[in-house]
Amino acid sequence: MKTPLISGLLTLFLLSVISAQEVTYEEYDLDNGLHVILHQDNNAPVVTTSVMYHVGAKDENPEKTGFAHFFEHLLFEGTQNIERGEWFKIVSSNGGRNNANTTQDRTYYYEVFPSNNLELGLWMESERMMHPIINKIGVDTQSEVVQEERRMRYDNSPYGRWREQMFIHLFKKHPYRWQTIGSLEHLANASLEDFKLFNKKYYVPNNAVLVVAGDIDREKTKKMIEDYYGPIPKGEEIQRQTFVEDPITSTIKAEYHDPNIQIPAILLGYRTPAQTNRDAYVLDMISTYLSDGKSSKLYKKLVDDEKKALQVFAFNGSQEDYGAYVVGALPVGETSLEDLKSEIDGEIEKIKTELISEKDYQKLQNKFENQFVNSNSSITGIANSLARNYMLYDDTSLINNEIDIYRSITREEIMEVSKKYLNTNQRVELNYLPEEATAN
The missing domain is CATH 3.30.830.10 (Metalloenzyme, LuxS/M16 peptidase-like)
Structure with missing residues (x-):
């Protein structure tokens, strides 16, 4: 078991690495x-x-x-x-x-x-x-x-x-x-x-x-x-259209039959804000906490503990204009898609009504520190980050200070942003089914 002292030393080590590797x-x-x-x-x-x-x-x-x-x-x-x-x-x-x-x-x-x-x-x-x-x-x-x-x-x-x-x-x-x-x-x-x-x-x-x-x-x-x-001619100025989506105010239920599968899946999708919005960074942490990897809350509960899901997966994509957080699961045995949906909603409700623990919060911070270090650990990674930060965020300096945004996110903010976006009346519920199957 990792002691608070070891966890603190790991954090200090990551901070020293980050400060030493400024690009x-x-x-x-x-x-x-x-x-x-x-x-x-x-x-x-x-x-x-x-x-x-x-x-x-x-x-x-x-x-x-x-x-x-x-x-x-x-x-x-x-x-x-x-x-x-x-x-x-x-x-x-x-x-x-x-x-x-x-x-x-x-x-x-x-x-x-x-x-x-x-x-x-x-x-x-x-x-x-x-x-x-x-x-x-x-x-x-x-x-x-x-x-x-x-x-x-x-x-x-x-x-x-x-x-x-x-x-x-x-x-x-x-x-x-x-x-x-x-x-x-x-x-x-x-x-x-x-x-x-x-x-x-x-x-x-x-x-x-x-x-x-x-x-x-x-x-x-x-x-x-x-x-x-220098000799390449300048192109005409590009006029880009702006598209504003109407808010989702009631659950959108959808179904798709895939002839290539035998096991159905439930997918729950939430529309999220543009990647430059602070809430998008908070949602990065929320999605990591809930559904990123085998240590996430949903995986541990549905796959490890309750054995109701064969797999839990998530997609959290922040883009220039909007983003999306999609979480889904494949059932085991007689577990129904409705049962999986209910279990997922239970974990989401917890993060909306209770502060995550200090221990889990520190684990999240360490994970994002580690990701930040890795993203700048190669020349190809640095080149990609510089281009992306300039073009899509209009802020090249994020290559050095984006981690400060994650560090500043509080447990209270995680709870408030969850309440703002992760609601059943603001999502798409997609039953992804084998051909000729029906959802149960």
Whole structure:
């Protein structure tokens, strides 16, 4: 059993680690609007070059969904100076690795190279921004890739469509109601001109942040950045729509039949505030306390103690405009979905009416301290955090002080925020069932 002394020493150790690892950085803008962030760390001969574009699924036309994710693939097809099919060969043959990912709010590309190949990474990302080739062969090729991804991750995967089904009920007006994979029908019906216009609008320097992190010489790096990115023309200013959801005031009951499963699931989803809202940080702690991992209250109760659930799982996603907290469970034996729902509600009610214990509160603080340390423990992690904090939070300094927000959250605040958001009349109740089954 961990004594208070050991717990206190662990906290002091984490605090000392955090204070010692402060991330230094420099940021500035090019004349074309590209925001640049540099982080110099010469401890290892490695450098990450990354570009985050402020475009995701929420920026799509409702009749033309899936474009942002499609471009995550399409912009690897080649450029005026990188032949089709050569991108990954160039990276690997020069000792590097690369990847990309898309969310509903942004798209992120990055390369990791030995630091003597910094210029190569900068050139490749500038090529992607300035000289992409968007043609029929590339679109047709990536259409096949995206179709296969849809089949593997959504259509033929057990529980693969739970998020899709939950979000179409949580959001009625906001583009968060569709997933980044979008509609294959929309992509198939899109013209080549549709893709070119999407690229011209969003993949421009004034809608992007370039992060270079690792073993660099800052002044030499600035010169290379100006040489490669300075000539890229500024795009037109992007006018973004604002979508405001009506509050959920009565329980939304939904049902979906998945042909790929044999065990049903209950999912309870709550719409939560934007990630910059302080309540979103409190909800991070609440979701961790209730449902994150085998030490969480719901797992211990439903899986370990009462043996009513085969698994308890949770999704807590804070995004640029709204977030969602979804908790669910798979029953064991004759346990009904209604019984699981009642048990989950019982634990939620406790956190709304009673202060969590000092011991549990300290465990939460230690867990968030540890996560914060880990997020800044690699050059790739630092690059990602710098880009995300600048673009989606408008506050690059969060890389060093976001943990202070979690430290300042009180037990009383946890109780009050639970009362504000985690109510039965403000949620979606989704019975996720095998084909032909009925909820019990």
